[in-house]
Structure formats: C-alpha cells, structure tokens
Amino acid sequence: MRLDKFLSDMGAGTRSELKKDIRKGNASVDGVTVKDPGFSVSPSSRVIYKGSVIGYDEFEYYMLNKPAGVISASEDDREPTVVDLITGLKRKDLFPVGRLDRDTEGLLLITNDGALAHRLLSPKHHVDKVYYVKVSGILTGSDVELFGEGLVLTDGLECLPADLRIISTSDEDYESEAEITIREGKFHQVKRMFSSVGAEVIYLKRLSMGSLSLDPALVPGEYRPLTPEELSSLK
Ligand code: URA
Numbered sequence: 001m002r003l004d005k006f007l008s009d010m011g012a013g014t015r016s017e018l019k020k021d022i023r024k025g026n027a028s029v030d031g032v033t034v035k036d037p038g039f040s041v042s043p044s045s046r047v048i049y050k051g052s053v054i055g056y057d058e059f060e061y062y063m064l065n066k067p068a069g070v071i072s073a074s075e076d077d078r079e080p081t082v083v084d085l086i087t088g089l090k091r092k093d094l095f096p097v098g099r100l101d102r103d104t105e106g107l108l109l110i111t112n113d114g115a116l117a118h119r120l121l122s123p124k125h126h127v128d129k130v131y132y133v134k135v136s137g138i139l140t141g142s143d144v145e146l147f148g149e150g151l152v153l154t155d156g157l158e159c160l161p162a163d164l165r166i167i168s169t170s171d172e173d174y175e176s177e178a179e180i181t182i183r184e185g186k187f188h189q190v191k192r193m194f195s196s197v198g199a200e201v202i203y204l205k206r207l208s209m210g211s212l213s214l215d216p217a218l219v220p221g222e223y224r225p226l227t228p229e230e231l232s233s234l235k
Contacts, residue, residue, distance in 0.1 A: 029047055064082055095117070127183065133203065
C-alpha cells in the first residue's frame with residue numbers, strides 16, 4: 001500500500017497533510033528517508049513519521065461503555081457520535097457494530113472489521129444480547145412466560161423467544177428491574193417488547209453481546225481495546 005495511506009489509516013493525519021509532510025522528509029521506511037507519498041510499504045515495514053514508529057494494524061477493536069446522549073454512528077454534522085469518543089491517534093474507518101438508541105448505555109463494539117461486524121449482526125446467527133432494564137410497571141411471571149414463548153408485538157412483529165429475569169419490583173415506585181436476553185436486534189426491540197406488555201422502559205443498558213461482556217471498570221464514555229482473549233472468543 002502507499003505510504004500516505006498507511007499513515008492515514010493509522011490516524012497520523014489527513015492524506016493531504018501527510019503528502020506535504022512526507023515530501024518535506026518527515027517519514028522514513030526501514031531506515032531510509034522517503035519523500036514519495038506513493039512509496040510502496042507493507043504492514044510489516046518499519047515506518048517512522050515525525051520521530052514516532054507507526055505500527056500497522058489491519059483491524060482495531062474497542063469496547064466502549066456508551067453514555068446516554070450520543071448517537072450510534074461514525075460521524076454526524078450536528079451531534080456527537082460514539083466514534084467521536086475514541087480519541088487520540090485513530091483510524092478513519094471505525095464504526096459501531098450495531099446501534100444502541102441515543103438514551104441507551106452500555107456495551108458497544110467499535111471496529112473497522114466489517115466481516116466480524118457482519119457475523120455479529122447477521123439475523124442468521126442469533127447472537128445473544130443481554131440488557132439490564134428498568135421499567136415503569138410491575139413485571140410478573142406471566143411476562144416471563146410471554147417473553148419466553150416469543151412475543152407478538154402490536155404491529156404484528158413476531159419476536160424470537162427471549163429470556164426475561166425479573167430482578168426486583170417495587171409497588172411503591174411502580175417500577176421493576178430485569179435482565180433480558182434477546183437473539184435479534186430489530187429497531188427499538190427491547191423498548192417495544194416491554195411496551196407490548198404495558199411497561200415503559202425508563203433505563204436501558206447493554207451488558208453483553210455474544211461472548212463479549214461490558215468491563216465493569218469502564219464508566220460511561222470510557223473505552224479500551226479488546227484483549228486478545230476477548231477477540232479470539234468473539235471470532
Ligand atoms: N433495544 C432498544 O429498544 N433500544 C436499544 O438501544 C437496544 C435494544
């Protein structure tokens with residue numbers, strides 16, 4: 001690949017800035033200064049740019065604890081996105097794997113690995129997604145049964161069987177807490193499922209997706225790279 005692409009993929013700057021800097025002699029490849037932005041390099045080349053060694057990773061994987069108030073998109077002209085929360089040197093082709101609503105918190109994988117994203121999101125693969133949910137309303141054993149049988153929503157959408165585990169109910173606050181595991185990811189799915197049994201979701205947080213669980217050390221807005229173990233079990 002071209003030297004300027006190698007550097008821009010790794011977040012060192014825009015292609016036009018990089019071209020200028022390379023022409024000025026700010027980059028070297030395998031110990032030799034290279035002034036041609038189109039010079040051919042490979043992921044294993046030792047590239048130094050402005051004094052720093054820039055390693056090449058084809059793919060990057062971050063676990064983000066999405067805060068409420070940001071949208072699940074790569075970029076947006078008006079609103080902060082989940083990819084804006086990944087700071088520092090970063091590649092330009094990162095995207096979130098799936099969407100959480102603006103007011104939903106919790107686990108979101110950010111990567112540039114389209115094949116992995118496709119596998120995790122494909123309706124064929126039925127990847128488990130676990131959410132913690134707080135609803136206005138009192139959940140009961142009959143809701144657990146209905147969810148387990150596969151709800152049919154008021155608009156006719158047939159949901160796959162989902163596991164509902166009630167954590168607590170409070171008659172005084174008219175609220176319940178629960179964990180729900182779904183195996184599909186239709187638009188506003190969890191909110192629509194609870195709404196169909198008369199409960200309004202007031203807080204929603206994704207706890208896991210397939211084998212990947214949200215690191216409890218991450219506060220909303222924080223992220224970290226996946227560990228090699230997390231990545232290999234996801235794959
Ligand atoms: N289901 C929803 O309703 N919202 C989300 O953000 C995720 C799942």
